Amino acid sequence: MSTSETTENFAFAATLGLVRAVRDLQWDQAPEDAREVARHCLLDFLGVAVAGSREPLTEILVNEIVKPEGSSEAGLIGMMQRASRLSAALVNGAAAHALDFDDTHTAMGGHPSAPVIPAVLALADSAGLSGREVLEALLIGIELECRLGALMGPDHYAIGFHSTGTVGTFGAAAACAHLLRLDEDGWLRALGLAGTQAAGLKSGFGTMAKPLHAGRAASNGLFSALAARGGYTSNPEIIETAQGFAATHAGATPSREALDRFKGRFLIRETLFKYHASCYLTHAPINAAQQIRAEHHLDPKSIDEVEVRVHPALFGVCNIQEPKTGLEGKFSLRATTAMALLGEDTGNLETFSDASVTEARLVSLRDRIRVVRAEKTPPTHATVVVKSNGRIFEIESDSGQPASNLVAQRENLTRKFMTLTARILGRRHADALASAALNADQLASASKLIELTQPSDRFGGPGGINAKHQRI
Known part of the structure; x- marks a missing residue:
């Protein structure tokens, strides 16, 4: 050598x-x-x-x-x-x-x-x-x-x-x-x-x-x-x-x-895309809890105990035990799992308000949830176990797999995009921005993307002003 x-x-x-x-x-x-x-x-x-x-x-x-x-x-x-x-x-x-x-x-x-x-x-x-x-x-x-x-x-x-x-x-x-x-x-x-x-x-x-x-x-x-x-x-x-x-x-x-x-x-x-407005490592538990709720129609009041089994790495990322704000709620396995079991829309930004994460019904269920270390579990994998009136329901979920169907992913992301932007830009303006983004390789000027994010009334946003600007 x-x-x-x-x-x-x-x-x-x-x-x-x-x-x-x-x-x-x-x-x-x-x-x-x-x-x-x-x-x-x-x-x-x-x-x-x-x-x-x-x-x-x-x-x-x-x-x-x-x-x-x-x-x-x-x-x-x-x-x-x-x-x-x-x-x-x-x-x-x-x-x-x-x-x-x-x-x-x-x-x-x-x-x-x-x-x-x-x-x-x-x-x-x-x-x-x-x-x-x-x-x-x-x-x-x-x-x-x-x-x-x-x-x-x-x-x-x-x-x-x-x-x-x-x-x-x-x-x-x-x-x-x-x-x-x-x-x-x-x-x-x-x-x-x-x-x-x-x-x-x-x-x-x-x-x-x-x-x-x-x-x-x-x-x-x-x-x-x-x-x-x-x-x-x-x-x-x-x-x-x-x-x-x-x-x-x-x-x-x-x-x-x-x-x-x-x-x-x-x-x-x-690349993995979010459909829950919280830390991505909370997504597998959310998905598992949502599946349990959908399949067994549990009354949250009947739930005695919930166990969320996740990789130990999550304890230093998203295990805020008693979140006081909506932002903290995004990093709480207990709160997000409780939201899913209660049927809350975790893709809705309002679900993560300060008032929502401290609401009595959510806190009551959250406090019946334990987060447990599962050493051999991948970080994007979780198991949720719900005990209710002597019955046990267990679901595993993995949020770490990229979409295999890109047509479906485009449709899902477009729906998410419209939910996020239509209320700010107006539906017509939001549609135009989505089309520009999905056809950006055909845009002669990328500045069009920025222009289309501006509210349709030409005002709005923090410090928004209606003025012409010159590039330098």
Whole structure:
């Protein structure tokens, strides 16, 4: 074995390997199922971001960050207000994750679209890029962040990092590096800058800090690519270097095998979409509880005890025992399982209001639910056992399987999108936005996507103004 081969095996060039795995991907050469899921990601992102634009955390960011800037570089989703590119990425990313209703991915260990698409849209809107360029960039960004998530392994998330904020920063940087047509050296410097800014702690779950992770990832990723274009330097081996991203964020040494096993695959195809407005790890218990209710028509008052068996990792993610707010309720296995057994619509945003999660009937059933560790159970798998009047009902569910029928997935996501947006934009306007998203590869200007998110009365949203803006 040569010296170069020995060195390469000893210290796998993970950063370079990631860049070379995705940098040359092209929209027209991707399989149609991957392209269709990319359209689904864009549609779902716009839906949750429009709805999230009405959340208090979005208003805070607009009032405290956007308004003092007075910039008009890029549009804000759901609002007439405009912002600098970096602030638009921040606000739109936070809005998209505000409801915790956006897509997720098991390889990434986080939410793939919320960090990537806001960065891409901010850059595309300010530079006059096409819808096809947006889709190609989001495809590349998601492919990179999912591969990086796999390289980092489960320890990254287990020790307390939120992959949407950390790994998502790399995805946003990669997507923007592609749009800026950076060479390989530029890509490496962009990822080096992304790695030194990547942050986000799970201890912020249940607060406004969690959606901030997505917003900062989008903004920092865009910043990294822009700075790299200007010649800003960084460590081009940021993932694998001593005291680099892998060592400090997972205590791991990236292996070539973790990257090679995805060669030729399009991981975007395995994106998982939410139909319950809560943490994705609550979905399997919700589905199991809903099935028990549907099949056995149980009176919640007759339920003596409920056992929810899940992987131990969930205890540090979504096991808030007694949520006091709707946001905390999204991260409570007990509360969400109780909602399902009570027949509450967990796809309805109003189900997760402060009043709903503290309502006496829900609290009474919630307190009869125990969450139990199941060591050999995958994180997306759950078993719900209900004991009622001497009878036992048990259902297993796994929410970790991507849809096999993309036609049905398109229909389901379109219904979800309309539920989220029609009340804000009006039905006709929402229909037009859905059509634009699902046909984005035909749009000459990606700015049309931002324009169509603006309320049909041309007002609305936090700080919304009716004004013309000029790009700079």
